[in-house]
Amino acid sequence: MSDDGSTNGGPVAKPRADATVDGEGRFVVRVRLPLPDSARPRLLLQLRPKKGQSEETGRVAALEHVGHDEWRAVLETAPALREGRWDAYVLGMPGEERTPLLPGLRDLRALVSGGGGEGRETPLAVRIPYATKDGRLAVRAWLRATHAEAGRIDFSGHTMTARARLFGARLGEGAAALLHPRGKDAPVRQIALRAEGERDLSFTVDYQDLLAERGQPAAGAEQEIWDVYVRPAAGASRIRVARLLDDVADRKAVFVYPAATLGGVTVRPYYTVDNDLSVAVAPAPVAD
Numbered sequence: 001m002s003d004d005g006s007t008n009g010g011p012v013a014k015p016r017a018d019a020t021v022d023g024e025g026r027f028v029v030r031v032r033l034p035l036p037d038s039a040r041p042r043l044l045l046q047l048r049p050k051k052g053q054s055e056e057t058g059r060v061a062a063l064e065h066v067g068h069d070e071w072r073a074v075l076e077t078a079p080a081l082r083e084g085r086w087d088a089y090v091l092g093m094p095g096e097e098r099t100p101l102l103p104g105l106r107d108l109r110a111l112v113s114g115g116g117g118e119g120r121e122t123p124l125a126v127r128i129p130y131a132t133k134d135g136r137l138a139v140r141a142w143l144r145a146t147h148a149e150a151g152r153i154d155f156s157g158h159t160m161t162a163r164a165r166l167f168g169a170r171l172g173e174g175a176a177a178l179l180h181p182r183g184k185d186a187p188v189r190q191i192a193l194r195a196e197g198e199r200d201l202s203f204t205v206d207y208q209d210l211l212a213e214r215g216q217p218a219a220g221a222e223q224e225i226w227d228v229y230v231r232p233a234a235g236a237s238r239i240r241v242a243r244l245l246d247d248v249a250d251r252k253a254v255f256v257y258p259a260a261t262l263g264g265v266t267v268r269p270y271y272t273v274d275n276d277l278s279v280a281v282a283p284a285p286v287a288d
Contacts, residue, residue: 014099014100014101015099015101016031016103016104017031017102018030018105018106020106020108021107021108027127027129028073029043029072029073029074029088030066030070031063033071033090034069039065040062040092042060042063043060043061043062043090044058044060044088044091044098045058045060045081045087045089046058046086046089047082047084048085059086061073061075063090063092075127080143081125082141083142086141087132087136087138088100088101088129088138100136101137102135102136103130103131103135103136104137108128108129111247112247120167120245123143123145123168124147124168125141125142126142126143126245128140128247128249140249142244144168144244146169146239147166147244148164148165148166148242149167149242150162150241150243150277151165153257155260158208158260159204159205160207160269160279161205162205162241164200164202164241166230166232166239169232169236169239170199170233171197171198172232172234172236174233174235174236175232175234176191176193176230177201177205177231177241178231179191179205179227180227180229180238181225182224182225182278183225191209193230207267208262208263210281211263211267223282223283226278226281227276228240228279229241241276242276242277243271243275243277251275252272252275255270256270257270261284264284265282266281267281268280
């Protein structure tokens with residue numbers, strides 16, 4: 001079987017799977033496996049452990065025979081996947097403990113227009129299949145009791161204006177945007193926000209306010225990072241601002257915002273590897 005699932009008389013290669021997320025949030029996998037009808041293959045989603053930790057028990061679903069060498073598994077929306085990256089495997093291939101799946105077609109049309117999040121319940125559970133850097137199929141999952149979904153970001157001079165929508169929380173007295181310096185002892189910047197209803201908001205960050213607090217970067221860092229949060233009311237827990245509700249599993253290299261140069265440094269917002277919103281302050285490049 002070649003990488004696309006065809007047989008060629010050689011060794012069995014990794015099967016390729018098509019993945020779909022439907023309008024109800026179900027995750028459907030179709031894979032071509034040259035197995036007898038009596039076989040009982042299973043789909044395994046294995047949570048990728050953090051560094052220094054061991055694997056935990058993964059999520060297993062039966063692969064049903066739906067046609068000639070065609071098998072399908074459906075993962076319902078509940079129970080939700082824990083937040084993290086889940087690698088996809090097939091269990092039950094001859095002579096293999098588990099076989100990684102290669103990514104085929106990914107139909108994520110139902111996610112593309114999900115930025116508004118209308119009708120979403122909390123805790124917010126998001127699952128996006130994607131291709132890893134080493135060419136395997138995986139699922140990026142988020143599970144958050146409260147969430148601030150980042151929207152449009154506008155720029156003017158040395159300021160940025162961000163919009164967001166709250167999930168699992170409502171705006172109240174004392175609401176504010178918060179910028180937390182990562183990995184260093186510096187004051188948290190509190191920024192007034194504009195409420196546009198109970199859940200929608202916007203706030204403007206003046207980059208000069210960040211430079212006023214600028215000291216030495218954290219040990220080993222070449223830049224300062226400010227993580228963006230919303231406090232929905234006085235005394236409430238902070239909520240991370242992130243962009244999760246569409247079809248982009250890793251947006252760090254996809255959403256690249258302009259940088260402003262002032263005071264010998266550049267300042268620009270960006271999305272982290274977890275799709276959280278942050279602001280980076282770095283030394284300005286030296287002209288040749």
